[in-house]
Amino acid sequence: MDIQRKNVGRKKAIRWTIGIVLFAGLLVGGTLGLRQLKPAAPSVEMSTLYPDQVKRGPMVLEVRGLGTLVPEDTLLITATTDGRIERILVKPGNNVQADTVVMIMSNPTLETQLVTAEYLMKGSEADYSNLKVTLQKQLLDLRSQVAQIEADYNNAKLQAERDATLLKDGLASDIDAKISAQKVKSLGEQLEIQKQRIAINSQSDEAQLAAAKVKVDQLRSEYNLKKDQVDQLKVRARFAGMLEAASATANPVEEGQNVTQGLALGKVAQPTHLKAELKIAETQVKDITIGLPASIDTRLAGGASNGLINGAVSRIDSSVLNGTVTVDVALKGALPPGSRPDLSVDGTIQLMKLDDVVYVGRPVFGQQDSTVRLFKIEPDGKYANAVKVTFGRSSVNTIEIKAGLNVGDRVILSDMSTYDNYDRIKLN
DSSP: OOOOOTTHHHHHHHHHHHHHHHHHHHHHHHHHHHHHSOOOOOEEOGGGSOEEEOEEEEEEEEEEEEEEEEESSEEEEEOSSOEEEEEEOSOTTSEEOTTOEEEEEEOHHHHHHHHHHHHHHHHHHHHHHHHHHHHHHHHHHHHHHHHHHHHHHHHHHHHHHHHHHHHHTTSSOHHHHHHHHHHHHHHHHHHHHHHHHHHHHHHHHHHHHHHHHHHHHHHHHHHHHHHHHHHTTEEEOOSSEEEEOSOSSSOOOOTTOEEOTTOEEEEEEOTTSEEEEEEEETTTGGGOOTTOEEEEEOOOTTSTTTTEEEEEEEEEOSSOBTTEEEEEEEEOSOOOTTOOTTOEEEEEEEEEEEEEEEEEEOOTTOOTTOEEEEEEEOTTSSEEEEEEEEEEEEOSSEEEEEESOOTTOEEEOSOOGGGTTOSEEEEO
């Protein structure tokens, strides 16, 4: 006979409840534990990274900028008048002398004005010559009159002296003597007036000739101006050097093109006297001063130090364009073969030399006086850990370390932004 056990259902329920609670506790605990686990370190090929070692010693502060070689002496060739380009005799890239005719222009209106100015000038010269002859004839007529009056005056004086002598001898009447004396007086006054007239007339002649001469000179100047303008239709280089296009961006002029006065037709440069124009970021130009040493890389083999040219800062532009400032570098020594205007160059300007600092190669995102996150390689080289590094002064390829790294530490300088969510990476 079976004996019924008491409270069996209740005990089963308690056991099930305890089991469920334990299972739930284990599940929650496992979940929390998994959440606290760090993600596995990703693997990175060491051959794809750029590592560097922290050093102590001298560091040169430099700034770098791209630029071009430009001539120190340049003459812009402009159109001196409106016209049409008939022929282009010399193309850019050729050497020219000061009197080399580069192109020939035409301007029918100007040529017509030249002919008109020439006729006006010749007409004024003829009028001047005619006036001069006329005035000379008038002067001769006056002098002839003076000579006649003077002869009459002298004859009258002789007659008056004769009548006076005859009057003393009683051979002539008193009235005849008085008439002779009066005639002498009258002719003397006429002679004096005629002499004054000649003097005044001479001054008048000089004034008329001067006025006519001014008109001649004016028309001659206008003619010479037109002649020079027509002569300048033969466009000359006016400067010994190499002919270049007026601008690298503007279209070159062509035959048959109409141009206006003042338009740039080209320029002549001295290809052997070049300087470097560098574009330096406006945030870096504050430490640059005139006279600082610089090195220009022309990327031309065969030159000193394989295309490097030493120089010094000669000018700093006062304006900012597109976030950069133009800095001129005067070059020293011979230029590498192949150097020419508009050649792209890479320039480095040395600001100062720091004698004893802790520094490392400049990382991709390393800026002066900033704090960044770098991966420091462990001594065994198998792993790298993220550390915060505080930078100081920076140069082109190196940067000063103020905190976060010690001499001898090895860090990764490559762009590691892909691993920003990891504090540790594995190096293969």
